[in-house]
Amino acid sequence: xxxxxxxxxxxxxxxxxxxxxxxxxxxxxxxxxxxxxxxxxxxxxxxxxxxxxxxxxxxxxxxxxxxxxxxxxxxxxxxxxxxxxxxxxxxxxxxxxxxxxxxxxxxxx
Amino acid sequence: xxxxxxxxxxxxxxxxxxxxxxxxxxxxxxxxxxxxxxxxxxxxxxxxxxxxxxxxxxxxxxxxxxxxxxxxxxxxxxxxxxxxxxxxxxxxxxxxxxxxxxxxxxxxxxxxxxxxxxxxxxxxxx
Numbered sequence: 001x002x003x004x005x006x007x008x009x010x011x012x013x014x015x016x017x018x019x020x021x022x023x024x025x026x027x028x029x030x031x032x033x034x035x036x037x038x039x040x041x042x043x044x045x046x047x048x049x050x051x052x053x054x055x056x057x058x059x060x061x062x063x064x065x066x067x068x069x070x071x072x073x074x075x076x077x078x079x080x081x082x083x084x085x086x087x088x089x090x091x092x093x094x095x096x097x098x099x100x101x102x103x104x105x106x107x108x109x
Numbered sequence: 110x111x112x113x114x115x116x117x118x119x120x121x122x123x124x125x126x127x128x129x130x131x132x133x134x135x136x137x138x139x140x141x142x143x144x145x146x147x148x149x150x151x152x153x154x155x156x157x158x159x160x161x162x163x164x165x166x167x168x169x170x171x172x173x174x175x176x177x178x179x180x181x182x183x184x185x186x187x188x189x190x191x192x193x194x195x196x197x198x199x200x201x202x203x204x205x206x207x208x209x210x211x212x213x214x215x216x217x218x219x220x221x222x223x224x225x226x227x228x229x230x231x232x233x234x235x
Contacts, residue, residue: 029218030218031212033219033220042228043203043222043225045222049210049221050219084153089220096167097167097169098144098207100153100155103153103154
């Protein structure tokens with residue numbers, strides 16, 4: 001089966017731009033989706049498809065993809081963006097299975 | 110309002126069984142793909158199982174043969190029957206609505222989970 005690899009932790013100064021990456025072979029055929037999870041809460045979808053935001057997600061969140069790497073960019077990070085972020089896609093090597101990255105803990109300084 | 114509410118979690122001994130429920134409101138479960146995702150304490154998200162609109166079911170290797178996903182269309186509810194539970198099954202279990210499609214212009218697929226419940230906690234311990 002495939003894997004999605006994320007950096008365990010990333011930090012950003014308040015108001016600056018941060019990129020969180022996700023690598024995996026599945027991303028050569030699937031756009032990653034991205035989820036934000038705050039402590040004690042359920043995950044929330046923030047980016048899906050080529051670069052789509054669900055209703056209610058601020059436009060400072062954006063997504064991109066190149067080769068086997070997907071990126072979530074937060075432009076002008078806010079204190080409330082401090083959370084764990086997970087990428088997700090199908091497992092392209094194992095029909096019908098779904099995979100998540102290990103998650104990135106974002107700290108806003 | 111589109112909503113998912115899980116229930117049925119609790120403390121169970123190793124080798125025991127538990128059935129989780131996920132009641133949907135604001136949309137109909139049966140035409141959708143629906144998944145269970147779990148999160149062990151202090152760990153990341155782990156996909157567990159999916160049921161397709163046509164009724165086909167698929168499982169992560171870690172639960173195959175022990176867990177069964179199903180739905181009751183009359184109750185608009187998703188289920189996860191968990192048997193032969195192990196300590197490593199201890200987690201918060203979330204249900205989610207899945208979406209999948211294909212961008213022909215870009216020759217790329219997409220897969221995402223757009224609605225999540227708040228989760229129910231399963232603890233497997235003696």
